Amino acid sequence: MSLSKCFEILTKYFPSFLLGIRTTLIVALTGTLIGLLIGLLVGGIRAIKLDKTASKTNKIIKAVIDGILKIYIEVFRGTPMMVQAVFIYYLVYTNIVRWDKMFAAIFVISINTGAYMAEIIRSGIQAVDPGQNEAARSLGLSAMQTMMNIVLPQAIRNAFPAIGNELIVNIKDSSVLMIISITELMFQSNSIAGTTYRFTETYFVTAMIYLFMTSISSVILNAVEKKINHTRTSLPQSDTSIESIVIAKKGADHVNN
Amino acid sequence: MSIIEVKNVRKSFGNNLVLSDISFNVEKGQVVCLIGPSGSGKSTMLRCLNLLEDIDEGEIIVLSQDINKISDINSYREKVGMVFQQFNLFNNMNVLDNCVLAQMKVLKKERKEAEMIALEHLDNVGMKDFAYAYPSTLSGGQKQRVAIARALCMNPEIMLFDEPTSALDPEMVGEVLNVIKDLANKHMTMVVVTHEMGFARDVADKVIFMDDGLVLEEGKPQQIFNNPQNERTKQFLSRVLQADL
Ligand SMILES: Nc1ncnc2c1ncn2[C@@H]1O[C@H](COP(=O)(O)OP(=O)(O)OP(=O)(O)O)[C@@H](O)[C@H]1O
Ligand SMILES: [Mg+2]
Numbered sequence: 001m002s003l004s005k006c007f008e009i010l011t012k013y014f015p016s017f018l019l020g021i022r023t024t025l026i027v028a029l030t031g032t033l034i035g036l037l038i039g040l041l042v043g044g045i046r047a048i049k050l051d052k053t054a055s056k057t058n059k060i061i062k063a064v065i066d067g068i069l070k071i072y073i074e075v076f077r078g079t080p081m082m083v084q085a086v087f088i089y090y091l092v093y094t095n096i097v098r099w100d101k102m103f104a105a106i107f108v109i110s111i112n113t114g115a116y117m118a119e120i121i122r123s124g125i126q127a128v129d130p131g132q133n134e135a136a137r138s139l140g141l142s143a144m145q146t147m148m149n150i151v152l153p154q155a156i157r158n159a160f161p162a163i164g165n166e167l168i169v170n171i172k173d174s175s176v177l178m179i180i181s182i183t184e185l186m187f188q189s190n191s192i193a194g195t196t197y198r199f200t201e202t203y204f205v206t207a208m209i210y211l212f213m214t215s216i217s218s219v220i221l222n223a224v225e226k227k228i229n230h231t232r233t234s235l236p237q238s239d240t241s242i243e244s245i246v247i248a249k250k251g252a253d254h255v256n257n
Numbered sequence: 258m259s260i261i262e263v264k265n266v267r268k269s270f271g272n273n274l275v276l277s278d279i280s281f282n283v284e285k286g287q288v289v290c291l292i293g294p295s296g297s298g299k300s301t302m303l304r305c306l307n308l309l310e311d312i313d314e315g316e317i318i319v320l321s322q323d324i325n326k327i328s329d330i331n332s333y334r335e336k337v338g339m340v341f342q343q344f345n346l347f348n349n350m351n352v353l354d355n356c357v358l359a360q361m362k363v364l365k366k367e368r369k370e371a372e373m374i375a376l377e378h379l380d381n382v383g384m385k386d387f388a389y390a391y392p393s394t395l396s397g398g399q400k401q402r403v404a405i406a407r408a409l410c411m412n413p414e415i416m417l418f419d420e421p422t423s424a425l426d427p428e429m430v431g432e433v434l435n436v437i438k439d440l441a442n443k444h445m446t447m448v449v450v451t452h453e454m455g456f457a458r459d460v461a462d463k464v465i466f467m468d469d470g471l472v473l474e475e476g477k478p479q480q481i482f483n484n485p486q487n488e489r490t491k492q493f494l495s496r497v498l499q500a501d502l
Contacts, residue, residue: 138408
């Protein structure tokens with residue numbers, strides 16, 4: 001393998017690589033984001049604990065929904081994304097609608113990521129101490145309000161490293177989506193290698209590009225994580241607005257005499 | 258009429274019968290202390306009052322309604338404040354927001370009004386200067402005072418305390434008990450599960466001794482502490498009062 005040949009391939013086919021990078025990033029980023037939304041929804045629903053006083057019907061409905069979500073998670077985590085991609089693409093293409101490949105790719109990577117995210121979010125939720133949940137409920141907040149305002153924000157914070165890791169995984173694993181011929185980096189590399197017959201050099205360049213994208217992503221993710229953790233532990237800034245708010249009613253209107 | 262009436266309440270967790278037959282009343286403005294050995298079902302009883310647990314048999318009437326038959330649990334809960342042993346502050350928000358959240362979401366107050374009410378209650382418990390602090394930066398006693406203020410912000414008619422000082426370092430117990438005493442002086446109706454016998458003696462209008470899921474004895478503090486009738490009350494008190502020395 002010659003490095004100069006690598007460089008030559010990179011410069012000569014730069015536009016093709018660039019298209020590959022662009023497609024890969026679009027698929028990986030949107031897939032991770034939509035996957036996160038799916039994960040929040042699915043993980044959130046799975047983690048909701050009904051009141052002990054909830055009605056039988058509600059308990060049954062919840063159990064059925066939980067069962068369906070569990071199957072979704074198991075199926076998508078238990079089969080290769082490459083298989084999911086071809087199967088779903090052709091299933092829809094031949095039976096429902098001749099859909100766009102790019103759209104199909106984003107669809108597949110999103111629901112695949114969603115299955116992983118659901119479990120990440122669920123364990124993030126379980127790591128939030130249940131006492132806060134009870135305190136919120138004892139103040140009259142509903143299960144949903146408690147989830148949105150107290151539990152999920154902390155769960156996302158807990159789970160941030162794992163969520164970020166999904167992005168990195170998706171940058172790499174979106175390569176299997178070449179199976180449905182979208183112009184992501186792996187697909188582009190295959191065509192370049194096919195024209196140059198320089199397989200080693202071409203795929204070396206490809207590997208370096210992937211490494212570059214994942215490294216940049218981890219640097220960014222680490223910076224974001226630091227920032228999140230910083231706001232959690234930062235000491236209070238003195239805020240003069242406390243003093244400026246006039247306490248209108250002194251005394252105790254909360255006391256029931 | 259009593260503000261809380263607990264009638265023949267029975268409750269088990271699986272095969273574990275925790276409350277076998279509990280009855281007692283709380284009058285408006287009264288401070289009632291629940292005492293008893295560990296595992297006797299005090300927390301469970303308190304949690305039933307706030308519908309964090311449901312009961313198997315019996316009746317709990319609070320504010321003239323059978324609480325196990327009400328459909329809108331959340332609007333019931335807003336009237337009954339609860340303070341926990343472990344404080345349970347919301348770690349993702351500062352002290353002020355801890356006190357503001359439920360006012361806005363449940364009582365539908367404007368942020369400005371909610372903040373004023375919050376600051377007033379925080380001031381009463383001596384925590385106004387910490388309004389913008391996050392819970393992780395506070396001591397246990399400070400957290401518990403915030404938790405009390407947070408509950409009071411809902412303008413509850415009844416306050417429930419489950420061992421509010423048991424998780425505190427000894428030097429912080431006083432500051433929290435003082436806040437609760439203040440509330441007693443303002444005639445807040447309170448049910449307090451506590452191991453602080455001195456507090457129960459000074460503040461309670463009524464002391465209820467529970468063991469094995471039964472109310473074994475109840476009465477005025479002087480009566481329970483100075484002249485207990487039940488053999489097990491005597492044993493329990495001699496144990497804890499000795500430990501206090
Ligand atoms: N959610 C639960 N599930 C199963 N068992 C429970 C649950 N909560 C409490 N128990 C059991 O109920 C019994 C009474 O517990 P409870 O917490 O009410 O006692 P307590 O009087 O508050 O004791 P302590 O002074 O230690 O707080 C214990 O045996 C406990 O193990
Ligand atoms: Mg207890």
